[in-house]
Amino acid sequence: MSILSENMRYLRSQTGTSQQKTADALVITRGRYAKYEDGASEPPVELLIKISRYFHVSIDLMVSADLRKISLKELMELPDNRILLPVKTDETGEKRIEIIPHKASMGYLEGYSDPEYIENLQNISLPFLGSGTYRAFPVEGDSMPPQKDGSLIIGKYLEKATDLKKGKSYVFVTRSEGITYKRLLKAEKDTVTVAADNSFYEPYSIALADIFEIWEYTCSIATEEFTKEDFNTDQQQIIELLKELKKEVNELKK
Structure with missing residues (x-):
């Protein structure tokens, strides 16, 4: 087997996805993907680029390094491993903020x-x-009050996971959830634990290997006017009651 095939097999095992799911993401058949993992054939350049993007590992590392000997945390922090971030500028050279x-x-x-x-x-x-690379991401749901569904979070691109700061909020672009905006509770060797500001939702962990991009909160754009009810303490009490009810229902299910 080639280094590429070994790396593909290893990276897929670390993400916990099946050959079928990976093949679906690459828009190829499972049989074709299996041949690449088995080393029976090599993917063409166009597909190799897609594989690199899917696993979020540079082509150079995919084809030349044994990734089993590099921790996922160290892999994310390698400057040469970062896929170049497209940045748009206007006619004056000023950076533009893309809206998702x-x-x-x-x-x-x-x-x-x-x-x-x-x-x-x-x-x-x-x-x-000021300086930096920024992008605007949509807020969905009610997990991060007072940000309403439909608001936009302007995030500054974070180069390394080691730059994460406990207590700050970030937009995480992940393989499993897509785009999610949450507050960081703690960062460990291979995972980060995040939580919603709405206490109705439970904290959870995200594997570093599952994260494509991290954007640190800088400001937000509200698409609806805030009302007094958005800051009403009675609403917070209702949320707490619903949280307790959810907990009791979960206990009854056990």
Whole structure:
């Protein structure tokens, strides 16, 4: 077996996905994918690029290094492993902030590193943000009050997972959840634990190997006016009661 096939087998096992699910993501048959993992054949360049993006590992590392000898945490922190982030500028050279609309949030998983995909996104400019690379992501649901469903979170691109800070909120682009906006509770060797600000939702962990991108909260754009009810303590009490009810229902199911 080639280094590439060994690495493909290893990376898939670390993400806990089946050959069928991986093949579906690459838009090929399971039989064809299995041949690449078995080393029976080599993928063409176009497919190799897709495989690299899917596992979030550079082609150079995929074909030249035994990834079993590199921890996933160290792999994420290797500067040469980061797939180049497409950045759009205007005619004056000023960076633009691409907006990921609700309807395109799942498509972002396929096109986040594709310059052509990024080029076709709507964009805005917020000069007061200063240096850095920014992107706007949609808020869905009620997990991060007072941010409402439909609001936009402007995030600054985070180069390394080691730059994460406990207590700050981030947009995580992950293989399993897509785009999710949560607050960091703790960062460990291979995982991060995040939580919603709405205490009705339980904290949970995300494997570092499952994370494609991390964007640190810088500001938000509300698409609806805030009301007094958004900051009503009675609503928070109702949330706590619902949380307790949820807990009791779960206990009854056991």
